[in-house]
Amino acid sequence: QSVLTQPPSVSGAPGQRVTISCTGSSSNIGAGYDVHWYQQLPGTAPKLLIYGNSNRPSGVPDRFSGSKSGTSASLAITGLRAEDEADYYCQSYDSSLSSSGVFGTGTKVTVL
Amino acid sequence: QVQLQESGPGLVKPSGTLSLTCGVSGGSISSSNYWSWVRQPPGKGLEWIGEIDHSGSTNYKPSLMGRITISVDKSKKQFSLRLTSVTAADTAVYYCARDPARSLGLDVWGQGTTVTVSS
Numbered sequence A: 001q002s003v004l005t006q007p008p009s010v011s012g013a014p015g016q017r018v019t020i021s022c023t024g025s026s027s028n029i030g031a032g033y034d035v036h037w038y039q040q041l042p043g044t045a046p047k048l049l050i051y052g053n054s055n056r057p058s059g060v061p062d063r064f065s066g067s068k069s070g071t072s073a074s075l076a077i078t079g080l081r082a083e084d085e086a087d088y089y090c091q092s093y094d095s096s097l098s099s100s101g102v103f104g105t106g107t108k109v110t111v112l
Numbered sequence B: 001q002v003q004l005q006e007s008g009p010g011l012v013k014p015s016g017t018l019s020l021t022c023g024v025s026g027g028s029i030s031s032s033n034y035w036s037w038v039r040q041p042p043g044k045g046l047e048w049i050g051e052i053d054h055s056g057s058t059n060y061k062p063s064l065m066g067r068i069t070i071s072v073d074k075s076k077k078q079f080s081l082r083l084t085s086v087t088a089a090d091t092a093v094y095y096c097a098r099d100p101a102r103s104l105g106l107d108v109w110g111q112g113t114t115v116t117v118s119s
Helices: none
Strands: A009-012 A018-023 A036-040 A047-050 A064-069 A072-077 A086-094 A100-103 A107-111 B003-007 B018-025 B034-040 B047-053 B058-060 B068-073 B078-083 B092-099 B113-117
Touching: A009 A018, A018 A086, A018 A107, A047 A064, A072 A086, A100 B047, B003 B092, B018 B034, B018 B092, B018 B113, B034 B068, B047 B068, B047 B078, B058 B068, B078 B092
Parallel strands: A009 A107
Antiparallel strands: A018 A072, A036 A047, A036 A086, A064 A072, A086 A100, A086 A107, B003 B018, B018 B078, B034 B047, B034 B092, B047 B058, B068 B078, B092 B113
């Protein structure tokens, strides 16, 4: 079981805004570790979407944004598009697990 | 531009040893990065399993300690995963990835390789 909890699924119509939460604890997100977000399209490797809580790698549309507060983080997608339908994972590190990496449980985004 | 490519047997017998290699091209394996392994069981989420840094220091998922070894061969520009005493629970797609720093995320991924544990 993962130490970072995400909603199993979120959905929205094209053009709408959706948010995905990533809930951790004082030993991971709350300990100051950065949160990263990945997008995984069906049958492909994950792709880095947001790094360092709120930064977008080159080439990632500004429709994607990230934030972090306390023991939680969030990913927002505005202007939802059909190609955004994918699985999304948050990732951080955990001091109670010898600073090993941890992924969130994953969220399936469906575009209605 | 750095590229990663996993290779290794696709089928391993129960109680056997899973061995995978990740080749690094387009960049230096000696630079200050963490080289990581992530796996994904069929129909399930991502699982971070371990990493090795440029100095050879390793960090493993605690529940895999005692079974997992990650090593690097700089001369061959590759790093490897070895997992012993495998069971069906180790069946997954295994990805290698690069982590430039804790604050930068896993920015380069291999395409993944499927490993099935079955007799």
